Amino acid sequence: ADNIYGPTRVRVSEGLLARSGVEVTYFDPLESITGLIRPETKVVIFESPGSLTFEMLDVARISTEAKAAGVMVVMDNTWATPLFFQPLEHGVDIVIEAATKYIGGHADVMLGTITVSTAEQFQTVKWTANALGNCPGPDDCYLALRGLRTLSVRLERHQRNANVLARWLRERDEVGRVLYPALPDDPGHELWKRDFKGASGLFGVVLNAYPKKAVAKMLDGMELFAMGASWGGYESLMIPTHPGKNRTATKWRGPGPSLRLHAGLEDPDDLIEDLEKGLARLTKAS
Known part of the structure; x- marks a missing residue:
């Protein structure tokens, strides 16, 4: 695809x-x-x-x-x-x-x-x-088995936090779109509801038109959202994304820059406070 x-x-x-x-x-x-x-x-x-x-x-x-x-x-x-x-x-x-x-x-x-x-x-x-020559190490396998024991509990919290953050973000003036199938107004929501039993903590945000320097200012000051590519751990993450860079069969159109967020296991109120400060930096630097 x-x-x-x-x-x-x-x-x-x-x-x-x-x-x-x-x-x-x-x-x-x-x-x-x-x-x-x-x-x-x-x-x-x-x-x-x-x-x-x-x-x-x-x-x-x-x-x-x-x-x-x-x-x-x-x-x-x-x-x-x-x-x-x-x-x-x-x-x-x-x-x-x-x-x-x-x-x-x-x-x-x-x-x-x-x-x-x-x-x-x-x-x-x-x-x-x-x-x-693929051969996973025994320690890696042990850590995966350990993770399976808490997978259902963690996913429940990831999903709950992501829903809270996604719904909060879509009401913000700085945000053009939130990309999360679990939201009722998402274009893929009906398919998600038909086939899936839940949603994880990973979703996208498309900002309105802001310069690159303003996005950098927002990201540089985040306290709870680390910048990292490998999501799925206990911590919240945020990175800038460029969806249109590699597309060949389709064209990606967004009103502005896009971000990928992973909602970790932290308190959602703390995460919202971090996001609110970040969006304030975004606006101020524009």
Whole structure:
């Protein structure tokens, strides 16, 4: 999908796959893929909601269209985790997740998971992992198992905090849009409500037109929101994003700069106070 995770596009599709002679076509995450599937198409890969812009994909529809053409379906389910969405029940063949994030939950592990739907897929994945020398350390596996014990409790708090922050932010004059499928007015809300059991703590914010220096001033002074890319831990994070930079099948249009926020486990009133001060710096520096 055109809103796939940036490193998947740059490092995997345009790097590893391109060097191996594999051609990649990007598709509009909100449209049918039937017309794009060719005889040589082998795999469709996507995540829902999409990276940075949080569009909801119709997983069942895409899976049905792909299966009709004999194409395998792979989904990145890191945002929802298996507690909030189970892709195999919606037609997906293989599920990948960054266990570094919510499964680990403490920002102290580098790990990923692959969940397959058939014994044949398992043997293929196992052989490839062995051939590439992939071998997670025992300490990493221990930390992931530790994180699983508290995953449901943490996700409940992440979701609650994200809802509080998202609803507060959408009422602010500085904000043009909040990108969070759990909000009733989000374009993907009905799909989310139909298929998902919950929403995680990650969402996007599109500001109104502000200069880059003003956004930098806002970010530099945040006290509880750290600047970091690897979300899913206990702490709140905020980074500037540039959704339109890599799009090829679609065009991203926002009234101004965009941010990605991860609502951690802190007190939501403290997080709102930090955001309020940050937005004041944004306005003052404009």
